[in-house]
Amino acid sequence: MVGKWLKRLYTILMFGFLYAPIAVLAIFSFNDSKSTAKWGGFTFDWYKSLFQNDLIMRSLYYTILVAIIASAISTLIGTFAAFGLYYMKPLKQKVLLNVNSLPILNPDIVTGISLMTLFVALNIKLGLITMILAHVTFCIPYVVLSVLPKFKQMPSEMLEAAMDLGATPWYAFRKVIYPEIKPGIITGALIAFTLSIDDFVISFFNTGSGVSNLSIAIYSMARRGIKPEINALSTLMFITVLILLLILNKRTKIEEI
Amino acid sequence: MIKRLASGPYLFWLIMFIIVPLLMVFGYSIVQTDSSGNLSVSFSNFARAFDPIYITVLGRSLKIALEATAICLLMGYPMAMILAKMNVKYRTFAVMMFVVPMWMNFLLRTYAWMTILGKNGVLNGILSFFGLPQVQFLYSEGAVLLGMVYNFLPFMVLPIYTVLMKMDSSLIEAAEDLGGNKVTVFSKVILPLSIPGVLSGVSMVFMPAVSTFVISNLLYGGQYMLIGNLIEQQYLVVNDWNFGSAVAMILMALILISMAVMNKVGGDNPEDRGTGLW
Amino acid sequence: MSDKIVKGLNITKEFNGVPVVKNIDFWVKKNQFLTILGPSGCGKTTTLRMIAGFETPTSGQLFFEGKEITNVPPYMRQINTVFQKYALFPHMNIYENIAFGLRIKKTSEKDVATKVAKMLELVNLSGFEKRSVNSLSGGQQQRIAIARALVNEPKVLLLDEPLGALDLKLRKEMQIELKNMQKELGITFVYVTHDQEEALTMSDKIIIMNQGEIQQIGSPTDIYNEPENAFVADFIGESNIFTGTMLEDFRVKFCDREFVCVDKGFERNEMVDVVVRPEDVRLVPKSEGLLTGVVKSVVFKGVHYEMLVTENDREWMVHSTTMEREGTEVGLLMTPDDIHIMCKEG
Known part of the structure; x- marks a missing residue:
C-alpha cells in the first residue's frame, strides 16, 4: 500500500520535473513584463512580436524547407541503399553498416566540423546548400536503419517469387517489395524530418550568413539573455508537438486494432 | 545489377560526406603550419591537448558527463520500472507524455532553465517573495549538470523501459515460484536482464553529455570550458583548425572506444537503441 | 531429342570460387515427374534455382525446348516455382496472389476471375479468395503457392522441398495430390527433396546428387534395387x-x-x-x-x-x-x- 503511494509520488515528481520548465515558459509568455521574476499582468504582446520578428520567421521558413528537402533526399537514397544492402554479401554489408553508424555514434560536433572542413576545402560557400547536404548526411543512416529491418522481416524469396511469376525487377520492387517495406520508409522519413527540424550543432557549423534555422536563431537570441518572444515560441512549439503526438498515437492505436 | 545500382548513391554519400570529411579532420590534426607557412606532419597538436589546462577541460567534461549519467540512471531506472508495470490503460499515455518534452527543441528546453535559474528568474522571484536573499543559480557547474539531466533523462528511461516491457513475465513468475522475494527477484532476474537497456541508456546520455557545448554555453556562459566548447572555440573563434581537429579526434576516439567496450560488455544490439521512441 | 524439355550440359556453379555443382549433365523429359534427391548441401537446390533462372551457371549451358536459356532472366522463362517457404505476398489476399502473374500478362479481369476460380477449385480451396495469407495454415498456404504457379500454365513446374514444413500426415496426402495433379495437367515437374521415401513414391525418374555431383539417374525401382554406389545404397533406405x-x-x-x-x-x-x-x-x-x-x-x-x-x-x-x-x-x-x-x- 505504501509502495503504491510512493510510486505515485515519484511519478508525479518526475513529471513535475519534466514539465515545470515548459509550464514556466508558457506562463511567462503571457506576462506583461520583461522580467521572469514578477507577474505584470496578462498580455498577448509577445505572440504579436514573435510573428513580427523577421529573424524567427525567416528561420522557421528555412527550418521547414531544409527538413522537407533533406528528409525527401535521405529517404530516397536510404531506401534504395537498404535494398542494395539487403542483397549484398554479408561482409560488405557489415562494413557498410559500420560506416553507416559513424554519424550516429560520433558526437554531433565532430560530424559538424568534419563536414565544415569538407565544404571549406571544396570551396562551397556555407549556406543553404551546405546545410541541406549536411542534414542529408546525418539523416541517411537513420533511414537505412529503419528500412533495412523491414527487408529482413520480409518473407524470404519475395523478389524471386515475383520474378518467377513474370515480373521484371522494377515491377517486383513496386508491387511486392515496396508495400512490404512501406512502414519502414515512413518511419525513416519521419525520423529524418524530426532530426532535421531539431538539429542545432551540425547546422551551426555548416551554415553561412543570412541562413539560419530555428535552433540557431534561438541560440543566438538566448545567448543575449532572456527574450519573452522565445517563451511564446516555446509554448506554440509545445502545443504543436503535443497535438502531433496525440494524432500519431490515435492513429497507431487504430492500426493496432 | 539493379541491386548494385540501388546502393550507388548511398556509397557515394558515405565516402564523400562521412569518410572523406573524417579523414580530412584527421589530416588537420596531424599537420602543423610553421611561421613561414610550410606544412609538416607532427603530433604537436595532440601533445598540446595534454597541456594541464586542456587536461583539466577533458577531466571536467568526463566528470560532469559521468555525474549526469549516474543521476539519470538513478532517477530513470525506477521511473522505467513504474512505467513498465503501469496499467495498460494509462501506460501508452504516460509513455507518450514522457516523450513529448523530448520532441521539443533542445535549445528551448535548455533555455527554459535560464528563465528559471537566472538572476531575475523564477526561483529568485520565489526567494524574494519570502524575503530571502537572492542566489546565483545560473552560470554554475550545478546548472550545467541540471541542464544535462533534464535534457537527457528520457534517453535513459526509454531504453530501460523497452527492455523491461519485452521481458518475459514468466521469468519473473518462475523466480517468484522458486521462492525469490521481491529483492532477490529484482537483483537476480530483473536487473541482470535489463542490463542491455541500461547500457544503451548510459551511452545515449553519456555521449551527448560529454560532447555538448550548447548546455555549457547557455547555462554557464563563455568561460566554462568543456571539451565541446574547446572544439567550437578552436574552429569558430581562435581559428586553429589543427588543434581543434586534434581535440575532436580525441573526443571521437573516447566515444568510439567507450561504445565498443559497452557493446562487448552487454552484447548489445545497436538496432535496439531508441526503439522505444517509435 | 524433342521430348527433352529441359536439358543441362556441363553445368558448374561456384559461389566465391567454391564449386557447389560440379559439371553435371541432366535432362527432363516432357510430362515427367523428375526428382532431384540428395542430402542438404548436395547442390540440388542450386540446380533447381539455375533452371528457374535465379542463379546463372558459372559454366555450362541450359536448354529449354531446344533453345538456350542459360542467361535468360527468370521472368522471361515459361517455368514457375513453388518455393520452400511458399513466398506468398503477405500484403495481398489470396485472389491477388494467384492473379499476380496473370496481371503482368495483362489478362482481362474476366479471364483472371475465371482462372483464379479454376485454380482454387483444383487445390480444393474455393471460396478463399478474400482471405489473407496469414489466416491460412501451412498446408493451405502450400496449395495457394501451387495454384499461384500453375495459373500461369508453365511448361515446367519447379518445386523446392514444398512439403518440408508440413506434418507427416499432411505430407502423405499432399504427395498423392501432387502426383495426381501432375498426371491430370500433364505438366513436367522437377521436384527437389531430401526425403528418399517421398522421391521413391512420387517420381518417374530420380537424380541422386551428393557434393555437387550426380551419383545416379534412374527410375525409383532401378535406384532401390541396383544402387550404383555405396552412397546411393546408404541414402536410399x-x-x-x-x-x-x-x-x-x-x-x-x-x-x-x-x-x-x-x-x-x-x-x-x-x-x-x-x-x-x-x-x-x-x-x-x-x-x-x-x-x-x-x-x-x-x-x-x-x-x-x-x-x-x-x-x-x-x-x-x-x-x-x-x-x-x-x-x-x-x-x-x-x-x-x-x-x-x-x-x-x-
Missing part, C-alpha cells in the same frame, strides 16, 4: 555397407568370410563396397548362419523390428517381423542375390 575384396567373379570376401554373389566383371582382388539391405538379412539359429553375432538392441518400428546385431566388432542392422531378445546369440543368413557389390567411391 538403410543399408549395411562393408568393405570387401572381389576374389573372382561371383566370389567376394568380406566380414572375414567368403560369400557367393551374383556380380562379376571386377578385377581380381579389387576392393569393393558390399551392400546388404537390412530386410535381406535373416536371423537364424547360431549354427545355421553364415555369420554369428549377438543381438544388441531391438526397436519396434510398427511393421517390423529393427535390430542391431554385433558380429565381431561390426554392427549389422536387421529388419525382421519376428523378434529376437537382446543378448541372444544368432546366426546371420543371406542369399547370393541379396549381396550387392559396387565399386569403391572415388
